[in-house]
Each structure stands twice: as structure tokens, then as C-alpha cells.
Amino acid sequence: MAKPFDPETAENFEDMEKQFAVKAVEHLMTYWAILEKVKGSQLRLTKMDDEIYESFMKEFPEFDPAGTINEDEMKSKAGKEKWRKWVNQFEKKIEDYNFGTIVRTRADVEYDQDTTIFGVRMQFYAVEIARNRAGLNDWIYERSQKASK
Numbered sequence: 001m002a003k004p005f006d007p008e009t010a011e012n013f014e015d016m017e018k019q020f021a022v023k024a025v026e027h028l029m030t031y032w033a034i035l036e037k038v039k040g041s042q043l044r045l046t047k048m049d050d051e052i053y054e055s056f057m058k059e060f061p062e063f064d065p066a067g068t069i070n071e072d073e074m075k076s077k078a079g080k081e082k083w084r085k086w087v088n089q090f091e092k093k094i095e096d097y098n099f100g101t102i103v104r105t106r107a108d109v110e111y112d113q114d115t116t117i118f119g120v121r122m123q124f125y126a127v128e129i130a131r132n133r134a135g136l137n138d139w140i141y142e143r144s145q146k147a148s149k
């Protein structure tokens with residue numbers, strides 16, 4: 001019988017990490033391509049956008065969609081615990097809710113090694129839904145439309 005999986009003592013397997021990285025990059029490329037075709041302010045990322053947004057803003061009222069995400073704060077012991085508690089409420093509601101993904105630290109920048117952090121899918125949804133509702137991702141669509149003319 002196999003022992004229960006303990007992520008705290010698990011080894012890092014290079015191939016597994018590469019596969020996660022590939023999936024995360026595919027996710028960001030797909031999202032960016034969608035934002036080039038549809039204004040973020042008109043986009044729904046999930047069937048539960050309203051619930052995610054309301055819950056996120058209630059739990060993280062200090063979040064400013066136009067601001068910069070502070071990775072150190074987010075990944076501090078207190079930050080991790082607060083995020084974990086919030087994310088876990090979606091365990092049975094959102095597929096791949098805790099799958100690793102890449103989150104832009106600011107809404108006014110593209111994905112780049114200096115402007116992104118590694119997070120989980122629910123963090124991505126929370127941040128991007130808030131940015132989309134504030135119209136902060138519309139510039140991507142507008143720039144794409146100008147470039148295609």
C-alpha cells in the first residue's frame with residue numbers, strides 16, 4: 001500500500017516540473033490570444049465569475065486591480081494561509097482550481113519573466129476577473145485591433 005502523498009516532503013522531479021511549466025505557458029498564451037480577440041471587460045473566464053469576484057473582493061478588499069501584486073506579501077506565511085483558505089473553497093466547484101499557472105503582477109504589462117509570478121489557477125481567476133471588470137485588460141484588444149489594420 002502506498003504512503004499518503006505529503007507535498008512538504010515530496011521530491012522535485014525535473015520532468016514533472018517541465019510539464020507543469022509547459023501547461024502554464026499554454027494557459028497564458030491561450031488567455032492572451034483571447035484578450036486580443038475580445039475585450040477583457042466583455043469576457044467571462046468561468047461560469048462562476050460573479051461568485052469568484054464577490055468572494056475575492058470580500059476576502060481581499062485591499063486588492064487594487066490597477067496595482068502591482070506584491071509577491072513577497074502573497075507568498076509570506078500569512079499570505080499563503082489566507083490564499084489557501086480562499087482557494088480551497090473552490091475545490092469541488094472549479095476544475096484544476098489549484099493547478100499551477102502564471103499571473104501577471106500588473107494589468108498594464110505583457111507576460112514577461114520580470115512581470116509574472118507563479119500562482120494557482122484560482123489566484124489567476126481572481127486577479128484577472130477583477131482586472132477585466134475594471135476594464136484594465138481592454139488595451140490588449142485595442143492594440144491588437146490597431147496592429148491588424
